[in-house]
Amino acid sequence: MFGVWKVLAALVAFQVFVVGAQEACNNRGHIRSEDGKCICDRSQPATGESGWAGSNCTTRVFGAELNAADMTATSACRAANCSGMEPLEWVCFYSPLDWGGNWKHLTTQLNRTSADEDGDPDLYGLFTGGPHGQDRAPGLSPWDVREISSSYRPSVVKSIQKADISDGEFTGVYQCVKAYGRHGLTFSMRSTLTKCPSSFTTSGEQLICSSPIHGPPSSQRFDHCTPEGTCACKDPWKKPEGSTYTGLGFEDCSAELEQVGLVEHGKPWQKQLVAEDGKSWRFFSFEVDPDDYQVNIHVDREDEQAVNGCDDLLYFEAYAKWGQPPGWGYGQYDFRAHSSWGDEDSLQDMELAFDRSMNGFQSGKWYLGVNAGDAGQCKVSLTIRTFDCPLGCNGHGTCLKPTRGNRTCQCDEGFLGTDCAYEAKALELGQQAQMNEASFEYDFRRLPDMSGLAAGHNVEVALEVAWSSHNFRDWARGRPELLLLQGDNSTDAHPSNYTMKHTLEEPNTTYTYTLCPSQISEGKWRVAIYNPASSLFPIAYNLTAKQVGYCLHNCSSRGQCQDDGSCICNAGYAGGDCSVTSSGASTGCTPGSRRPTHMSDKQGTCWHDCECHGSDCRYNDNACAVFTCDSASMRQKGSANECVRDECTQDEWEEQNGQACLRKCECPSDGSPCRAASSCQRDKFVCTGGYKRFSDGQPKCYRLGCMEGSLQMDSSKAVANGLAYAACVCDGPEVEGEDKCAFHPQDQRTATITCNSGYTLQGAQQLPGTHASTGGRCVRAGSGASAGAVALWVILSASISGALGCAGLWYWQARHRGSSPVGDSYYQELSPSNTGF
Secondary structure, three states, X not given: OHHHHHHHHHHHHHHHHHHHHHHHOOOOEEEOOOOOOEEEOOOOOOEOOEEEEOOOOOEEEEEOOOEEEEHHHOHHHHHOOOOEEOOOOEEEEEEEOOOOOOOOEEEEEEEEOOOOOOOEEEEEEEEEOOOOOOOOOOOOOOEOEEEOOOOOOOEEEEEEEHHHOOOOOOOEEEEEEEEEOOOOEEEEEEEEEEOOOEEEOOOOOEEEOOEEOOOOHHHOOEEEXXXXXXXXXXXXXXXXXXXXXXXXXXXXXXXXXXXXXXXXXXXXXXXXXXXXOOOOEEEEEEEEOOOOOEEEEEEEEOOOOOOOOHHHOOOOEEEEEEOOOOOOOOOOOXXXXXXXXXXXXXHHEEEEEEEOOOOOOOOEEEEEEEEOOOOOOEEEEEEEEEEOOHHHHHHOEEEEOOOOOOOEEEEOOOEEOOOOOEEOEEOOXXXXXXXXXXXXXXXXXEOOOOHHHHHHOOEEEEEEEEEEOOOOOOOOOOOOEEEEEEOOOOOOOEOOEOOEEEEOOOOOOOEEEEEOHHHHOOOOEEEEEEOOOOOOOOEEEEEEEEEEEOOHHHXXXXXXXXXXOOEEEOXXXXXXXXXXXXXXXXXXXXXXXXXXXXXHHHOEEEEEEEEEEOOEEEEOOOOOOEXXXXXXXXXXXXXXXXXXXXXXXXXXXXXXXXEEEEEOEEOOOOOOOOEEOOOOOOOOXXXXXOEEEOOOOOOOEEEOOOOOOOEEEOOOOOOOOEEEEEXXXXXXXXXXXXXXXXXXXXXXXXXXXXXXXXEEEEOOEEOOOOOOEEOOEEEEOOOOOOHHHHHHHHHHHHHHHHHHHHHHXXXXXXXXXXXXXXXXXXXXXXXXXXXXX
C-alpha cells in the first residue's frame, strides 16, 4: 500500500512539473520530455508566416526567402511591425536552404534605417536542420555568425562561403537581429544565395563580383563566374600574377590595381582618388630603381568641410610591400603608415617613408595599398616620390654618394638635419627672437661667427631665454630645453647630440647661460629650443644673445665699461682701465692703481699693484695682487695664479647606449677641475628601453634584440595553406651593447605554423615547458566531430537536462509564492556568443 502512494505522489509531481514547464514555454510550445527543452510552435515558419523561437519561446520568427528582397516587407512581418525594435528586443527570420543547390555564398545586408544614430542592431546567424542540425535553434545553440559593427555604420554586409561551413547539409538558416544598448531602432534586412561572391550597395542594390546585377556591360568588373564560384575579374580588378593574400578583394573584384611604373627623381607621381567603400582596397604598383635611396609616400585629405567628406573619416591606412600587394595582417606588409581614431593632424597629412638603411628595402616592384576602413566618401590626394638622398636634401644641400655606406646630405648655409629639412634662423647679437605659442618639437637658431670677439679674452656671450604655455601642468615630466651645439651645419642639436644642455624648469622665468671667451673662439654655435611635450603642451618663448664685456679693474670706477670690454674713461682719466690721470704721472704709476697682465696659458689676468718707495712708484711685476679669470664660469685653482673650468657642478645622470647611470662629480683637493667619475655607481645604474642589465650585477647592459616569445614571419619556409613564423629566442651570450635575443628562421626549435581561414593545424608538437608548438601541416577543416567532443556534448546535455528539470520545479515553487524568474531576460542572458565555423 505504501508503494502505491509513492507512485501516486510521483505522478502528481510529474503532472505539476509538466504544467509548470508548459507555462515556462509561455504557452507557445511544449517541453520535450527527454531533455526538458521548449519545442516552440511554428519555429520554422513558411514565407509570409510567423512563429516563435528562443529557450522559452519569447522571440518572434518570420519566414522569409533568400532572394535579396527586404525580409521585413513580408505580410506577417509588416503586421507585427517587426522592423521597429525596443532596446534589447530580438527578431528572427527563418529561411529554408537547398544545401545541394548551385549556390556558394550566403550574403546578408543589415541596414539601420532609424534616424537615431545611437541605435545598434546586431546580426546573428545559425544553421539548422539536416543530419547535423536537428536540435539547433536560437537561444539553444551557439551562433555560427555574428556581425556587431553596425553601431558606427548605417549598413553592414556579412558574407559566408558554403565551403567554410563545417558539418554541412543543413536545411535552413536563422538570421536574428538584436537591438543592442539603451535605444530603440528601425531596420531592414535582405539576404541572398549566389554562386559568385555578392554584396549590396547602401541602397540595397545587389552586386555580383562588385558589379550591379542589372547594370550595363561597362559596369561589369568580371567576365564570368567560374565553376568553383570565383570571379574571373577584368583589369584593373584582376589579381596580379604571383602570390596574393586572400581577403584583399581580388576574389570579388572589389580591389583595384593601377600600374604606376618607374617614378623618377624630382618627378612625383600624383593621383586623386575617392574612398567610397570602407572595405575596398586600392593598390598601386611602382618600380624602385637601384639608384633610389628613399621612397616617400604622402596621403593628403581634401574637401575637409564637404558633406560626407573627410571629416567623417575615422580610420585610414597605407601599406607598402615588395613583390606582392600588402594586407593589414601580421607579416603581410613591409612598411605601414596609418591615422588614428579622431586624430585630425594624422588624417590631414599622413606619410609613409622607407630607405636603404632600413630592413626590408630593396629594388624591384613595390605595391602600395590604401584602405579607408571606416570612411564615408572621402577625396584624398596620393603622392609617390623617390630620392637619391634623404628627401633629396629638400633642395637645400648636395647629395654625397660614397662607394660604401649610406648616402648623406651636405646642407647649404642656414639649413641642417640629415635631410636639410630644418632652417636655422639667424640669432643676431642684441636682438630678441620670439616664437608664438605653437606645438613644435624643435626650433633652430644659429649664432653669428663670434671668434673675433674672443681676441681680448674679456668678452662673453650671454643667452637669456624664457618660455610660457597657457595650459602647461606641473605634473608634466618633460620640460623645454635649451640645447647648444658647437660646429658647422652638418648636423643639428638634439637631446643626444649637444655640447651643452640646460633644462628650463619653470615657465615665465628668465634663465641666463654664458659662452666664455675660450668657447667663443671655437667657432660657430647652434641653438635649439626642444619641447619634449609638444603633443600635449604648445609653448611660446623668447631668446636673446647679448655680448657682455668685462673691463680691466672695472675701469677703476672712473669710466663706463662697454660690451666689447673697453673702457670709456671719465674726464681727467685715461688708460685701458682709466687708472691714469690725464695730466700724466712722472712716478710711473698712480698709488693704489693696478696694471693687468693677461696670461692666456693660465686663462686669467694677473693684476700688479702700484708700489711706491718714496717718490718712485712702480708696478710690482713679480707678484699678483689679484688673479681674475677670463670667464665668470671659471674659478681660481686653489690659491694658484691659474683658472680652471669645472666639467660638472653636481652628480649627473648620464644616458647613452641603452644605459643610464649616476656619475659622481669629483673635485680634487688641489683645486683642479671637478670631473664626473669615470665609472658609474653600481647602486645607481639602470638599463633603458630595449636593454637589460647583466645577470651577474655588473653595471653593463645588453640589447634584447626582440621580445622573447614574439613571432616574425619566416619567408624562407614555405607552408601549404598557411604561414611559418620564427620565434624570438634569448639564448645568446651577454655582450655589452649587443643582442642576446634573435629570431631563428628555419630552426625547428622555434618554427610556429598558422593556417589560413578554413584550415586547421594537425600534427604539431608542443615545445617542452612552453605553450608554443612546432611543425605540423594545414588541412581543410573536417566535417566530423572527435570522440572527445561527442563525449563532452553528452555530459553537457545530461547536465543541462538536469538543470532544466530543477528549473521546472523551481518555477512551480516560485509561482505559488507569487513571482516567476522566467521571462524575456532569460533569453537575453542565454543567447550564445559567437563561436565561428
